[in-house]
Amino acid sequence: MTTNYETREHDVLIIGAGGAGLRAAIEALAQGASVGVVCKSLLGKAHTVMAEGGIAAAMANVDAADNWKTHFRDTMRGGKFLNNWRMAQLHAQEAPERVRELEQWGALFDRTETGDILQRAFGGHTFKRLCHVGDRTGLEMIRTLQDRGVQQGFDVFMECTVTRLLTDGKRITGAFAYWRESGRFIVFKAKSVVIATGGIGKAWRVTSNSWEYTADGMALAYEAGAELMDMEFVQFHPTGMVWPPGVQGLLVTEAVRGEGGILRNKNGERFMEKYDPKRLELSTRDVVARSIYTEVKEGRGTEHGGAFLDISHKPADYVKKKLPSMYHQFKELADVDITKGPMEVGPTCHYMMGGIRVEAETAQSTVPGLFAAGEAAAGLHGSNRLGGNSLSDLLVFGRRAGLAAAAHAKSVSHALVNTAQIDAAEKELLAPFANTGGESPYAVHRDLQEVMQNLVGIYRTEQDLMKSLVELEKLSARATKTGVEGTRMFNPGWHLTRELKSMLLISEAVARAALARKESRGAHSRIDYPNLDDASWGKKNNIIVQDGSTMTRRESPVPEMPADLREIVAQE
Amino acid sequence: MAETTFRVFRGDASGGQTVDYQVPVAPGMVVLDALHYIQGHLAPDLAVRWNCKAGKCGSCSAEVNGRPRLTCKTRMDVLPKDEPVTVVPMRAFPIIKDLVTDVSWNYAVNRKIPPFQPKPDVEWKISQMDVDRVQEFRKCIECFLCQNVCHVLRDHHKKETFGGPRFFVRVAGLEMHPLDGANRAPLLKNELGIGLCNITKCCTEVCPEDIHITDNAIIPLKERVVDQFYDPFTMVVRKIFGAK
Numbered sequence: 001m002t003t004n005y006e007t008r009e010h011d012v013l014i015i016g017a018g019g020a021g022l023r024a025a026i027e028a029l030a031q032g033a034s035v036g037v038v039c040k041s042l043l044g045k046a047h048t049v050m051a052e053g054g055i056a057a058a059m060a061n062v063d064a065a066d067n068w069k070t071h072f073r074d075t076m077r078g079g080k081f082l083n084n085w086r087m088a089q090l091h092a093q094e095a096p097e098r099v100r101e102l103e104q105w106g107a108l109f110d111r112t113e114t115g116d117i118l119q120r121a122f123g124g125h126t127f128k129r130l131c132h133v134g135d136r137t138g139l140e141m142i143r144t145l146q147d148r149g150v151q152q153g154f155d156v157f158m159e160c161t162v163t164r165l166l167t168d169g170k171r172i173t174g175a176f177a178y179w180r181e182s183g184r185f186i187v188f189k190a191k192s193v194v195i196a197t198g199g200i201g202k203a204w205r206v207t208s209n210s211w212e213y214t215a216d217g218m219a220l221a222y223e224a225g226a227e228l229m230d231m232e233f234v235q236f237h238p239t240g241m242v243w244p245p246g247v248q249g250l251l252v253t254e255a256v257r258g259e260g261g262i263l264r265n266k267n268g269e270r271f272m273e274k275y276d277p278k279r280l281e282l283s284t285r286d287v288v289a290r291s292i293y294t295e296v297k298e299g300r301g302t303e304h305g306g307a308f309l310d311i312s313h314k315p316a317d318y319v320k321k322k323l324p325s326m327y328h329q330f331k332e333l334a335d336v337d338i339t340k341g342p343m344e345v346g347p348t349c350h351y352m353m354g355g356i357r358v359e360a361e362t363a364q365s366t367v368p369g370l371f372a373a374g375e376a377a378a379g380l381h382g383s384n385r386l387g388g389n390s391l392s393d394l395l396v397f398g399r400r401a402g403l404a405a406a407a408h409a410k411s412v413s414h415a416l417v418n419t420a421q422i423d424a425a426e427k428e429l430l431a432p433f434a435n436t437g438g439e440s441p442y443a444v445h446r447d448l449q450e451v452m453q454n455l456v457g458i459y460r461t462e463q464d465l466m467k468s469l470v471e472l473e474k475l476s477a478r479a480t481k482t483g484v485e486g487t488r489m490f491n492p493g494w495h496l497t498r499e500l501k502s503m504l505l506i507s508e509a510v511a512r513a514a515l516a517r518k519e520s521r522g523a524h525s526r527i528d529y530p531n532l533d534d535a536s537w538g539k540k541n542n543i544i545v546q547d548g549s550t551m552t553r554r555e556s557p558v559p560e561m562p563a564d565l566r567e568i569v570a571q572e
Numbered sequence: 573m574a575e576t577t578f579r580v581f582r583g584d585a586s587g588g589q590t591v592d593y594q595v596p597v598a599p600g601m602v603v604l605d606a607l608h609y610i611q612g613h614l615a616p617d618l619a620v621r622w623n624c625k626a627g628k629c630g631s632c633s634a635e636v637n638g639r640p641r642l643t644c645k646t647r648m649d650v651l652p653k654d655e656p657v658t659v660v661p662m663r664a665f666p667i668i669k670d671l672v673t674d675v676s677w678n679y680a681v682n683r684k685i686p687p688f689q690p691k692p693d694v695e696w697k698i699s700q701m702d703v704d705r706v707q708e709f710r711k712c713i714e715c716f717l718c719q720n721v722c723h724v725l726r727d728h729h730k731k732e733t734f735g736g737p738r739f740f741v742r743v744a745g746l747e748m749h750p751l752d753g754a755n756r757a758p759l760l761k762n763e764l765g766i767g768l769c770n771i772t773k774c775c776t777e778v779c780p781e782d783i784h785i786t787d788n789a790i791i792p793l794k795e796r797v798v799d800q801f802y803d804p805f806t807m808v809v810r811k812i813f814g815a816k
Binding site for chain 2: 041042043044045046047049050100103104105106108109110111113114115116118133134136139140143147148150151156158181210211212243244245246247250251324325328329332333334335440441442443446484485486487489490491492493494496
């Protein structure tokens with residue numbers, strides 16, 4: 001089969017135009033590389049835009065005692081020591097500089113009285129650390145990066161989806177993609193590829209993630225032979241909207257709690273006093289999510305199955321100024337005035353701690369020339385991410401990935417692309433058109449979301465996880481038989497057939513890793529193994545990798561921290 | 573469960589028409605929920621743009637019952653009951669398919685705008701009051717609804733010579749950045765054609781972020797252009813000593 005396709009050539013190809021992808025692109029350009037950025041949506045619409053609370057960076061503008069060591073310690077403790085220590089160290093050390101750089105590129109943050117960047121409190125952070133602009137920090141960040149990149153001259157391929165990485169033996173040579181608008185194919189020749197495609201939230205029914213979050217990048221990397229790590233750790237954000245039904249799962253920023261919001265059950269009890277009396281509402285996300293879940297499960301939930309989150313004790317003007325988008329979101333979508341009464345909230349699938357295993361300094365995966373940054377990569381957050389550590393992750397490791405990808409591109413020449421791989425990718429994409437009368441991919445997607453929601457959710461058991469694997473296999477069989485109505489022109493049903501494949505593959509990786517880890521740690525909670533088991537599992541990461549066409553799991557030791565960092569972590 | 577008829581445009585550049593779909597209505601439902609229902613159950617190839625579903629990304633713009641709106645923020649209970657809901661694409665942009673339009677022109681305009689340029693030897697101290705003033709412009713989510721209703725673009729098709737409200741907002745966000753040192757008045761006058769705006773405020777009316785586009789962005793920018801290019805004293809000086 002040879003359908004026509006256009007061909008483009010770049011030193012560095014970046015897949016994904018959120019914070020990590022854009023920061024990588026800017027850095028690769030600065031190194032003199034030619035850069036292409038491919039994204040599934042329009043530029044500036046990536047999920048980073050939704051980030052509300054802020055960027056964690058130990059700038060010590062508000063709490064003078066803050067420093068990278070404390071940020072490092074908070075991050076390691078939050079991740080229950082499964083983090084890659086070197087990533088956590090680099091992240092804590094470099095985040096302040098990355099924030100200052102954003103400011104120099106035109107981003108505006110809220111200020112302290114002395115005119116410095118203001119920082120707010122957030123769960124798990126010892127000090128007030130999150131640089132923010134009201135509750136729309138992500139928008140400010142993405143506009144700044146987007147305009148910087150465009151001015152510096154990267155090529156953007158909007159509404160374009162990569163479905164396969166091209167390789168030459170083990171090395172990356174490019175990527176195969178299609179234009180969403182026309183359905184036509186495009187081949188990118190590249191010396192380095194950076195994956196910055198985010199996570200897999202759309203595999204769950206109650207999720208804060210958009211349609212884009214279908215694990216594409218993780219699936220691409222896995223299929224190209226890269227290792228995935230920590231896939232059992234899926235973060236459920238404690239506070240998503242629960243009512244009305246159409247907005248279920250929509251994010252309610254942690255900044256509400258950072259600004260003093262209080263959680264109560266239907267009896268008016270401040271239940272966090274029971275679960276984490278010291279940190280209360282500003283405990284880590286895994287703890288707060290489980291606490292709300294438990295309150296609801298034990299019959300103390302609100303009418304619509306959530307908890308009350310109340311900020312109305314603060315002056316109305318203050319709430320509107322510090323949480324403007326939350327104010328509008330509840331007013332317009334739920335008829336609730338948050339300056340007058342409480343919100344109803346419950347856990348929502350939010351973030352993937354696991355992902356492509358990368359080397360700390362360079363963000364390179366186990367496949368030469370293939371890099372990953374942001375949510376698509378694993379390591380920094382260990383078993384649980386602290387709020388605010390994501391935006392800083394995007395900046396720190398986006399930059400590092402761009403730097404290393406450009407350096408790698410200088411060291412190699414363009415390889416010939418493998419036409420057999422292109423033929424296979426074309427064939428795979430077009431197959432659903434031949435399934436006349438086949439099932440709608442939307443039906444399979446809905447069932448996948450139920451399986452992940454019910455069997456691979458906040459609390460897990462061996463029985464459920466075993467069952468999920470059986471169900472996933474059935475769904476995969478159904479997915480191969482899904483059909484497409486209409487033509488190749490901007491056809492979301494057709495697009496979903498491919499995304500479904502990525503979601504199913506990576507959902508299986510999640511279930512397998514979750515089944516293996518017989519303990520509860522961070523975001524991974526096993527009812528049948530409710531405790532931390534440091535002796536058996538405290539020093540092991542689960543690795544998922546393809547062996548032939550079989551998904552296999554093995555364990556890899558958590559890298560040993562040097563003595564000076566061990567000392568930092570041990571301090572009170 | 574009650575049902576509502578959705579009359580949704582189906583077609584592409586070669587033409588098309590609205591098609592009726594029956595959609596069950598749930599409490600608190602928004603128009604985008606209905607479009608998703610149609611995709612999921614009735615027409616899987618219905619082309620719709622969306623991302624955040626929370627009014628933060630500006631992807632899901634369309635014209636609902638003739639009014640430009642974000643479909644994710646348009647509640648069913650604000651629309652007339654027992655009447656079909658009509659959803660058609662934004663009219664000011666070329667149609668690609670169904671509700672998806674070609675908005676690439678906006679990205680081309682954006683590229684013309686000189687980026688933030690810090691004043692030389694700037695000290696990075698900013699007062700919150702200065703941040704608050706500019707925030708209004710920087711909260712724009714690029715839904716392009718203002719561009720869609722602007723008659724200079726929608727009816728007079730001046731895309732070659734006019735930048736449109738969105739980009740006046742963007743320029744305002746840069747020009748009023750307390751530490752910015754660039755001068756974008758020549759750009760506003762020449763390439764973005766700000767003089768063509770006759771302040772009918774249609775853009776302000778449709779802005780889902782409640783940005784006072786006309787009063788707070790366009791009029792002050794027009795004043796900047798006037799100060800630089802049409803100040804009578806400077807004009808006389810220029811006449812005598814030649815243009816500078």
